[in-house]
Amino acid sequence: MSDLFEDDAPEASGNTAGNAHDYSVSEIAGAVKRVIEGEFGRVRVRGEVGRVSRPGSGHLYFALKDDRATLDAVAWKGQAAKLAVKPEEGIEVIATGRMTTFPGSSKYQLVVENLEVAGQGALMAMLEKRRVQLQAEGLFDPARKQPxxxxxxxxxxxxxxxxxxxxxxxHRLRDRFPRKVLIWPVAVQGQACAPEVARAIAGFNALTPGGALPRPDLLIVARGGGSIEDLWGFNEEIVVRAAAASAIPLISAVGHETDTTLIDFAADLRAPTPTAAAEMAVPVRAELAALIAEQGARIARVVMLSADRRRQRLADLARALGRPEALTAPARQRLDLTGARLDPSLRGATAAKRAAFARVGARMGPALLTGFLLGERRSLADRAARLAPALATRTDRTRERFDALAARLERAHQARTGNALREIGHDRERLGQMAARLAAVLPVRIERARERLVALDRMRATLGYTETLARGYAVVRAGEALVTGAEAARTEPRLEIEFADGRVAVRPDEAPPAEPRAETSGPAKAAAAKPKKPAAPDQGSLF
Structure with a gap:
């Protein structure tokens, strides 16, 4: 491996390349990776967490640093979910894993397999930082707590x-006031603690009220005492958010009275111990029964006293009212007197009305009715005589109004017709102008198109192979296929050569006639021996 990184000195002859082997970039990167992974197979690194990144892939990227250096670290998706401590920027941790390299960016990194906090002081610092963050979000606001x-x-x-x-x-619930209890079993420490507790709180809230499994009216999250590491699951953000989001009132009973976790701040009520939580959840049944009996006795005494007071008051008021007969006697006497006078008064009124009717009926006769009818007839004739002139006058006025409207309508119609004729004239004039412009433009457009067509045809003729044939070239075909080499021409039984003025059929197996040789001497021989001027470079065939 040392030979790979050894630089050979250049030779004395001045060869700067020397005898060093040329390695590819991938070979160098692989060699470095093997060296680092071989020397640092499994290490424990202590440092401060910085630059935490959680992309959508589920992997976890962060940096470990001290006062002089920085080390990149990565926890892959499967391992990141199992970490007992989630990295947060600023806390000091001990990371266990293996060193490796990332050839894509020429850097080395630590693949983390386990992460633990470096001491209780770092845990308390991380706990305080998380508490401040969640409190700033309002999860610990007393106004959110439920009774x-x-x-x-x-x-x-x-x-x-x-x-x-x-x-x-x-046991405490049974002694104080027996109630129905639903137990959701969870792990109360370790990596599974936080997710299981959060799922339990959410699961109780998801139950349907009145369903087959009744929805609790109160939740108790409980655990015995322990160290800060043992209780750390109840400090996780997922548990605190689940407790704050619970629609069911929640009592936190984690640890002893001196132990404090973040779920205590988010819960609706904190109990110093699990036993105290049971005492807070229900009252004492015997005390409640005694209180109810005492209150019932007080209510009975109050009702009796109130009834006695009202009965005495009613008796006092009744004595002040007097006898009912004394109140109704004058009214009864007035009714008797009025009833005695009613019958004579009714008979007298009937006799008076009958006499008045007789007087009026005596005056009613045929002459009165005839006079009334004559008067009505004269009134009707007078109204009929006045109706005819009024009707004629009304008809004349209506006719005059209709004539005036007809005259106005005629004038408006003539004006509208004149405007329409003028617009038609203007449109006809514009149409003529446009027709004249079109007649002038059309020949020009046709001439331009003809010139363009001629130019394109000229270009076609120039680029076509027939023009090349006119310059002395030929096209060799074997049937419909083109022949472009001598070897291919020898294998064909029959060829056809196309010149500018026609086509000629040939057979490749016929030997060409021998050219006559003539001895040259003198100037002719010298001219023959003189090197010829190089011909112009062959431009080749378009085919």
Missing amino acids: IPFLPEVIGVVTSPSGAVIRDIL
Whole structure:
């Protein structure tokens, strides 16, 4: 391998190339890759994370740096999902992996297989940074928190089914107020903790109220105490966002009273211990029954006292009103007096009306009716006499108005017709002008087209092979195929040679006649021995 990178000294003879082998770029890149991967098969690198990139491919690219150098690192998609710690810019980590090179850009990099935080101080720094970021988004806003139901029917518990936490919660609920409990088993530490807890919270929220599996009225996320590394799953962003987005009120009971995780800030209520969470979830049944009995007794006493007070008040008011007979006696006496006077008054009014009718009926006779009819007839004749002149006058006025309208319509029609005739004249004049322009332009366009056609035909004739034949060339064919070489011509039984003035058929197997030789001497021989002037270069055939 050392021979690959060894520079041979140039020879004394001045040969600058020397005896060094010429390697390709790919060979050099492969050799460097083998050296680095052989020397650094598996390493642990401590440094500060910087420049984190998460493209859509799922791979994870980041840099590890200290005060003097920077090392590029990459975690492929499958391994990135398994990392216990997600890299965040600014935290100090210890990355375990293997060194390799990327020949595409001539650089080396660390392929990360595991990532862990370098000490508790770095974990606390990362935790504080994440807390500030989520608080800036409003996930910890007290206005978003929901009230805890006083007595939930169903309680959902997100915890490990095998730990002491679930037993403490169930025991405490049984002692205080038994309720239906749904347990969603999850891992409470390790890499699977955060995604499983987030899925459990979202799964409880996805249940349909009143369905076959009842939707909880309250959620409890619980875990026992431990180190910050053990509780780290409840600090992950996915868990905090799931708790903040929960439509069901949520109590966080992670760790002991001194332990604080980010889910405590996003939950609607924080309990110091899982047992305290059960106490916050339901009241004490015996105390509640005693309170209800006490309140019932108080209500009964208050109702009785209120009824007694109202009964006494009613008796007092009744004594102030007096006897009902004394109130209605005057009205009854007035009714009796009025009833006694009603019958004589009705008879007197009937007799008076009958007498008045008799007087009017006595005056009614045929003469009165005839006089009335004559008066009406005269009034009708008078109105008929006045109606005829009025009708004639109204008809004359209407006729005059129609005549005036007809005259205006005639004038408007004549004006409109005159305008139309003038427009037709203008259009006819413009049409004549355009016809004259067209008659003048058409011959010019035809002449230009003819000249262009002649030029194109001349170009066709110039570029055609017939013009080449006129300059002394010939075309050799074997049937319909062209023959362009002597070897091909010897294999054909019959050839046809086309000249400018016609075609000649020949057979390649006929020997050409021998040319006569003549001895030359003197000036003629010297002229023959004189080198000929080189001929003009052959321009070749278009075919």
